[in-house]
Structures are given as C-alpha cells and as structure tokens.
Amino acid sequence: xxxxxxxxxxxxxxxxxxxxxxxxxxxxxxxxxxxxxxxxxxxxxxxxxxxxxxxxxxxxxxxxxxxxxxxxxxxxxxxxxxxxxxxxxxxxxxxxxxxxxxxxxxxxxxxxxxxxxxxxxxxxxxxxxxxxxxxxxxxxxxxxxxxxxxxxxxxxxxxxxxxxxxxxxxxxxxxxxxxxxxx
Amino acid sequence: xxxxxxxxxxxxxxxxxxxxxxxxxxxxxxxxxxxxxxxxxxxxxxxxxxxxxxxxxxxxxxxxxxxxxxxxxxxxxxxxxxxxxxxxxxxxxxxxxxxxxxxxxxxxxxxxxxxxxxxxxxxxxxxxxxxxxxxxxxxxxxxxxxxxxxxxxxxxxxxxxxxxxxxxxxxxxxxxxxxxxxxxxxxxxxxxxxxxxxxxxxxxxxxxxxxxxxxxxxxxxxxxxxxxxxxxxxx
Ligand code: SF4
Ligand code: SF4
Ligand code: FES
Numbered sequence: 255x256x257x258x259x260x261x262x263x264x265x266x267x268x269x270x271x272x273x274x275x276x277x278x279x280x281x282x283x284x285x286x287x288x289x290x291x292x293x294x295x296x297x298x299x300x301x302x303x304x305x306x307x308x309x310x311x312x313x314x315x316x317x318x319x320x321x322x323x324x325x326x327x328x329x330x331x332x333x334x335x336x337x338x339x340x341x342x343x344x345x346x347x348x349x350x351x352x353x354x355x356x357x358x359x360x361x362x363x364x365x366x367x368x369x370x371x372x373x374x375x376x377x378x379x380x381x382x383x384x385x386x387x388x389x390x391x392x393x394x395x396x397x398x399x400x401x402x403x404x405x406x407x408x409x410x411x412x413x414x415x416x417x418x419x420x421x422x423x424x425x426x427x428x429x430x431x432x433x434x435x436x437x
Numbered sequence: 438x439x440x441x442x443x444x445x446x447x448x449x450x451x452x453x454x455x456x457x458x459x460x461x462x463x464x465x466x467x468x469x470x471x472x473x474x475x476x477x478x479x480x481x482x483x484x485x486x487x488x489x490x491x492x493x494x495x496x497x498x499x500x501x502x503x504x505x506x507x508x509x510x511x512x513x514x515x516x517x518x519x520x521x522x523x524x525x526x527x528x529x530x531x532x533x534x535x536x537x538x539x540x541x542x543x544x545x546x547x548x549x550x551x552x553x554x555x556x557x558x559x560x561x562x563x564x565x566x567x568x569x570x571x572x573x574x575x576x577x578x579x580x581x582x583x584x585x586x587x588x589x590x591x592x593x594x595x596x597x598x599x600x601x602x603x604x605x606x607x608x609x610x611x612x613x614x615x616x617x618x619x620x621x622x623x624x625x626x627x628x629x630x631x632x633x634x635x636x637x638x639x640x641x642x643x644x645x646x647x648x649x650x651x652x653x654x655x656x657x658x659x660x661x662x663x664x665x666x667x668x669x670x671x672x
Contacts, residue, residue, distance in 0.1 A: 436541070
C-alpha cells in the first residue's frame with residue numbers, strides 16, 4: 255500500500271501549531287517513514303501536486319486568502335483535521351469579533367497605535383493585491399466541513415501524534431486527560 | 438438530624454435527613470459536577486450542571502434535600518450529555534479566549550470542559566459584545582468570561598457587609614456590577630477572596646496572574662472532582 259499523503263497549512267495562526275507538530279521530536283523520523291508530505295510549509299511545496307489523504311489546518315479565517323486556501327484543502331484532502339484554538343473557534347485573532355468593527359482595528363493598527371511612527375500620509379494598506387480582511391474571524395468549520403478537531407494553544411505534540419497515528423492506522427485514538435487542553 | 442438511607446448509583450448510604458444530595462454524594466466519594474455551587478453559601482440551583490436522576494426525575498443535586506429511600510443516579514449517558522451540552526453552551530455564549538486568560542488551568546468551567554472532553558463544536562460561537570471593567574484598583578471584572586453564576590453576589594466577603602456585587606439588566610443583557618464606591622479601598626486579601634469566589638476568570642486580581650507554570654496548575658494533570666473521588670468516604 256502506498257503511504258498516506260499529508261498536507262498542512264497555517265491560516266490566521268501564529269505557526270505555533272506547526273511548531274507543536276515538530277515537537278513530536280524524534281518521532282518525526284517515524285512520521286516520515288509512515289507518510290508522505292505534499293503542500294506544506296514543512297517541505298515548502300506551495301501547490302497541491304496530488305490528491306491528499308489528510309489535510310491539517312492551523313488558524314481560522316481572517317481574510318479572503320484564508321478562505322481560498324481552506325476551500326482548496328477541502329477539495330484536495332479526503333480528511334480535514336483542524337488543530338488549535340484559532341482554527342476551532344477563531345482564537346486570539348477572534349478577540350476582535352466581540353467588540354471592534356474592522357475599521358477600528360485597521361485604524362488602531364495603522365493610524366492610532368502608540369508604535370505607529372512613519373505613516374504621515376495616514377495610509378491604511380488597501381492594494382488590490384492584498385487579501386481582503388473579513389468582517390470578523392471565522393472558525394474553519396463555519397467555512398467548510400471539518401472532520402476532526404484537536405484543541406490546544408498550541409495542541410500538545412502528543413495529541414497531534416496520537417491523532418495522526420489513529421488516522422494512519424485506523425485504530426481508535428488514545429486520548430489521555432493531559433492532552434486535551436485549551437491553552 | 439435523623440439518619441436516613443439514600444441509594445446512590447445502586448448503593449445504600451446512610452445520611453442525615455435534609456442534607457443536600459450533592460453533599461451526601463461528595464461525602465461518600467461520589468463526584469457530581471457543579472458550577473454555581475460554592476461550599477458554605479446557600480445553594481441556588483441555577484447552572485443545572487449538577488443535574489441527577491432523583492427518584493426518576495432530573496433534579497439539581499445541590500438544591501434537593503436527601504430523604505429516606507431516595508434513589509439517586511449521578512452518571513447516566515443522558516445526564517453526562519446534558520452536562521456537556523450546558524458547558525459547551527456557556528463557552529458559546531461568552532467570549533472564552535482561554536490562551537489569554539489568567540484563570541486558565543485553574544478555571545472550573547474549563548476544567549469541566551476537559552473532564553467532558555469538549556472537542557467538537559456543536560453550537561455557533563456568538564461573540565457577544567461585552568466589556569471589561571478595570572476601574573477598581575485591585576480587581577477587574579471581565580464580563581466576557583462571566584457565567585452569571587451569582588457566586589460573587591451570594592457570598593459575603595466580610596460577614597457584616599452586604600455584597601459588593603449586584604446584577605444589573607435582565608435576560609441576555611444581565612451583567613455583574615461592582616459597587617465602586619464601597620470597594621474603592623479593597624485590600625489584597627479581599628481581592629483574592631473575590632477572585633477565589635468566582636469559578637471562572639471574570640474576577641481577576643490586578644498585577645497578578647500567570648504565576649504558576651503550565652503543567653503545575655490545578656487542573657493540568659488532575660481532572661476536576663478527582664479530589665472527591667480519591668478521598669473516598671469522609672463522614
Ligand atoms: S474563564 Fe475559564 S473558560 Fe473562560 S477563558 Fe478563562 S480559562 Fe477559559
Ligand atoms: S463574576 Fe464570577 S462569581 Fe460573579 S456571577 Fe460572574 S462568573 Fe459568577
Ligand atoms: S451546582 Fe447545582 S445547579 Fe449549579
């Protein structure tokens with residue numbers, strides 16, 4: 255049987271979840287034996303070159319590009335696994351959801367914030383090359399169907415490892431108390 | 438108080454008549470999850486997390502007095518589902534950003550979510566517009582995390598004083614309100630007491646927090662309720 259193929263991406267996340275994936279330490283050698291990586295920042299493959307078995311998503315959707323990439327993952331991966339609070343409920347980027355309209359966020363970031371020093375023309379970046387910022391941050395499952403959810407900020411390396419082993423071997427996942435955490 | 442027999446999960450226990458079912462269970466090493474309950478203050482029965490089958494009906498264990506030959510079941514699949522759903526609803530209707538919360542690792546709501554393995558969202562997050570009140574020099578109130586359990590109102594921090602917390606507004610606009618005049622000279626001890634009364638991170642001491650490393654906080658390794666389950670019979 256050919257090796258299962260994995261793709262990964264970071265949407266509106268901080269790459270912490272990917273760091274946690276690398277935190278499986280020497281088991282990464284086993285992982286490379288078990289699976290093949292396709293589109294992922296880990297191997298720097300930028301576009302899907304074949305249909306994948308497992309897509310791993312870090313981060314929610316805060317702009318139009320995130321939505322595009324997420325839909326691309328849904329199309330190209332049989333099983334989608336979201337990892338981390340940002341992908342599951344928006345996470346820290348979604349702290350703007352409850353109180354601040356997007357205009358206020360942009361003004362704060364580019365005009366009013368104490369650390370803004372060199373924006374004399376008072377420009378808020380709006381080039382058409384730039385992805386559009388969404389009205390709020392969306393959890394991934396509000397955009398496409400998600401198959402599995404692994405919480406944590408970042409998810410414990412053991413949680414990601416156990417989930418991958420379960421998915422690849424088809425066995426039930428080992429879920430000890432210590433690995434389910436929201437921080 | 439007269440002695441009675443109460444059957445919990447198929448075993449007869451002797452108990453004092455009138456004692457709440459929750460207490461009888463706890464004293465016999467049986468954990469029932471709670472949120473609005475706080476040891477030493479009058480139970481109010483509002484969160485419903487302690488719901489058990491009592492003589493065939495769903496009743497809150499914290500407000501139901503034990504009676505002779507009462508039959509209590511604490512852990513059917515249906516009850517566990519009810520509790521897990523209540524917990525998830527509390528997350529969905531507030532703004533719980535645990536990674537940035539001072540209470541994370543020591544929070545009763547979060548600990549219940551861990552115990553019930555809350556992983557798959559079934560309800561849309563509402564992201565309600567809520568504020569933070571940081572006027573008091575010692576504590577701040579983060580309405581985003583308040584679950585309206587009323588523990589801060591019901592517990593008098595000092596025996597002679599009325600509560601310094603009140604509810605204002607109604608329905609989904611209800612929020613906790615701190616009397617800023619009466620609490621202007623809060624000391625560290627009272628601030629800590631107020632924070633300890635709150636099950637979540639809605640009452641937070643200023644200039645404090647994140648002082649216990651991840652891995653050593655209350656619920657990092659031990660599920661909420663495991664102290665009761667491990668203690669066994671205490672009365
Ligand atoms: S109050 Fe508890 S559940 Fe809410 S954000 Fe803080 S740690 Fe998480
Ligand atoms: S502030 Fe805390 S103790 Fe008071 S009602 Fe809210 S959650 Fe309960
Ligand atoms: S603890 Fe019994 S209803 Fe809240």
